Amino acid sequence: MIRPLSLFIFNLNKQNVKTQVKFASTVLPQFSSEKYGVKRKSFGVLQPRDIDYFKSILGEDRVVTDESDVLPFNIDWIKNCRGQSKVVLKPKTTEEVSKILSYCNGKRLAVCPQGGNTGLVGGSVPVFDEIVLNFNLMNKIISLDEISGALVCESGCVLENLDDYVRERNLIMPLDLGAKGSCHIGGNVSTNAGGLRLLRYGNLHGSVLGLEAVKADGTVLDCLRTLKKDNTGYHLKHLFIGSEGTLGVVTKVAIHCPALPKAVSLGFFGVENFENILNLYKRAKTSLGEILSAFEMADNGSVSSTVKNLKLSNPISDYPFYVLVETHGSDETHDSEKLSRFLSEGMESGVIVDGTVTSEPAKMKTIWNIRESIAGAGLVEGYSFKYDVSIPLRNYYDLVELLRDRLKDHQAKVYGYGHVGDGNIHINVIVPEYTKNMYSMLEPYIFEEVAKLKGSISAEHGVGFRKPQFIHYSKDESALQLMKDLKKSMDPNGILNPYKVLPD
Numbered sequence: 001m002i003r004p005l006s007l008f009i010f011n012l013n014k015q016n017v018k019t020q021v022k023f024a025s026t027v028l029p030q031f032s033s034e035k036y037g038v039k040r041k042s043f044g045v046l047q048p049r050d051i052d053y054f055k056s057i058l059g060e061d062r063v064v065t066d067e068s069d070v071l072p073f074n075i076d077w078i079k080n081c082r083g084q085s086k087v088v089l090k091p092k093t094t095e096e097v098s099k100i101l102s103y104c105n106g107k108r109l110a111v112c113p114q115g116g117n118t119g120l121v122g123g124s125v126p127v128f129d130e131i132v133l134n135f136n137l138m139n140k141i142i143s144l145d146e147i148s149g150a151l152v153c154e155s156g157c158v159l160e161n162l163d164d165y166v167r168e169r170n171l172i173m174p175l176d177l178g179a180k181g182s183c184h185i186g187g188n189v190s191t192n193a194g195g196l197r198l199l200r201y202g203n204l205h206g207s208v209l210g211l212e213a214v215k216a217d218g219t220v221l222d223c224l225r226t227l228k229k230d231n232t233g234y235h236l237k238h239l240f241i242g243s244e245g246t247l248g249v250v251t252k253v254a255i256h257c258p259a260l261p262k263a264v265s266l267g268f269f270g271v272e273n274f275e276n277i278l279n280l281y282k283r284a285k286t287s288l289g290e291i292l293s294a295f296e297m298a299d300n301g302s303v304s305s306t307v308k309n310l311k312l313s314n315p316i317s318d319y320p321f322y323v324l325v326e327t328h329g330s331d332e333t334h335d336s337e338k339l340s341r342f343l344s345e346g347m348e349s350g351v352i353v354d355g356t357v358t359s360e361p362a363k364m365k366t367i368w369n370i371r372e373s374i375a376g377a378g379l380v381e382g383y384s385f386k387y388d389v390s391i392p393l394r395n396y397y398d399l400v401e402l403l404r405d406r407l408k409d410h411q412a413k414v415y416g417y418g419h420v421g422d423g424n425i426h427i428n429v430i431v432p433e434y435t436k437n438m439y440s441m442l443e444p445y446i447f448e449e450v451a452k453l454k455g456s457i458s459a460e461h462g463v464g465f466r467k468p469q470f471i472h473y474s475k476d477e478s479a480l481q482l483m484k485d486l487k488k489s490m491d492p493n494g495i496l497n498p499y500k501v502l503p504d
């Protein structure tokens, strides 16, 4: 028997994320295949003898078949997509992954790799009866070179656990995101996750030093080097960074961890209009220069609804826009003085209306908590259509205004927030419930507008199940053909994460 309540606290550790999920609907989402009219491809159908085989390599406990136990693995974080898998496999070693894939490839059984299941484009859950290959139990830290900062670990390690581990050794993870309490490093690599400090520490194509992956036919590919420089042949690791489990399964990751900053300061500013945010960003790059680690924005709706829905407190008053500026440096007095000067100069020139600067960990946590909770706070109000796009900075906020105008006669709230430093804006459209009419008001309209603005339809969340039919707005036919050729060569039977990333 299915128990919808069992979805509530599935695999989520972080308090604010838990709170958001607690408010989410108890109604099971419709099957993705019905909602989006997808036809099952001619893959093999799971037989009792297949289950027996999986049990022979994993044991009884790590082959989950009970319907209600499988259910949470079929539903994505945002409760939009729902698959119909009958089995979840939980390998503990690369060898087990290799045996599973080799077997599935031979039987043409489709597989959906799954990390922390925090993805926002439906890539981490099956569409039909794909076998869920879950990495929760591949969570060992293998080594840390405290001199070079090279961390080697299994792909199922939770990002926050890794960060806690390296922080005790005066290092930090090069990425940080609101889902850090649940997402896996393997999921981060497979989605090329960006996050809050990409501006400072760059993206995963730079910080992943090497990885181990298993191809669809079970071949283990050992590119697990920890060198910063290795120009021998094609740079194969990049094929797995951001390919969302469609080209291979990531089993181990070697990643460069930067030094733990000795001094961290945070500014939270109220701003009158978007033009002033751009003005402030330009100033931050010159005034804060080498210590600038994050430059985030959120509009009034994003912050006020988050604060209200999750009962948080906003340290400054109500303003049309908010900017969060963080510095990572080595001298606390120098850095916080610099940030305080940045605030007072901003206020003198009228670019900042009000603001606060702090280096106190508890206060910084409160402010970051508001920013990190925006993604899910809308779940409290109803259904949240979520978009993650890159737009050249000059037009960064245009899409929010266009959408507000387009939806003015509908019961919809449109919020914009994101990583200004990366040109990446997240747009939440909150409605009382999902309707086909609202869906068709939003898509493909949003992607057409992004293309007109010369942006990307996916800045950091990937393409997943939700966007393959729109990928052409960001990639031309020749690029798409090469992607299809690569897929054919690496996964000729198409068993890895079908219905995702590439259009048919």
Ligand SMILES: Cc1cc2nc3c(=O)[nH]c(=O)nc-3n(C[C@H](O)[C@H](O)[C@H](O)COP(=O)(O)OP(=O)(O)OC[C@H]3O[C@@H](n4cnc5c(N)ncnc54)[C@H](O)[C@@H]3O)c2cc1C
Binding pocket: 017, 077, 112, 113, 114, 115, 116, 117, 118, 119, 120, 123, 124, 125, 135, 155, 176, 177, 178, 179, 182, 183, 184, 185, 186, 187, 188, 189, 190, 191, 192, 193, 194, 195, 196, 244, 245, 246, 248, 249, 250, 251, 372, 375, 376, 460, 461, 464, 497, 500
């Ligand atoms: C509150 C919140 C805030 C977020 N903020 C950000 C943000 O700032 N930046 C950002 O980039 N994303 C963000 N996300 C989206 C999400 O957290 C990231 O995409 C994350 O990297 C997904 O990791 P995961 O382990 O949950 O992967 P999953 O959701 O389980 O999977 C994501 C994709 O990767 C594939 N995959 C997972 N593990 C593997 C593996 N080992 N091998 C091969 N393929 C695999 C899956 O098949 C799927 O296609 C946020 C999500 C939430 C809920």
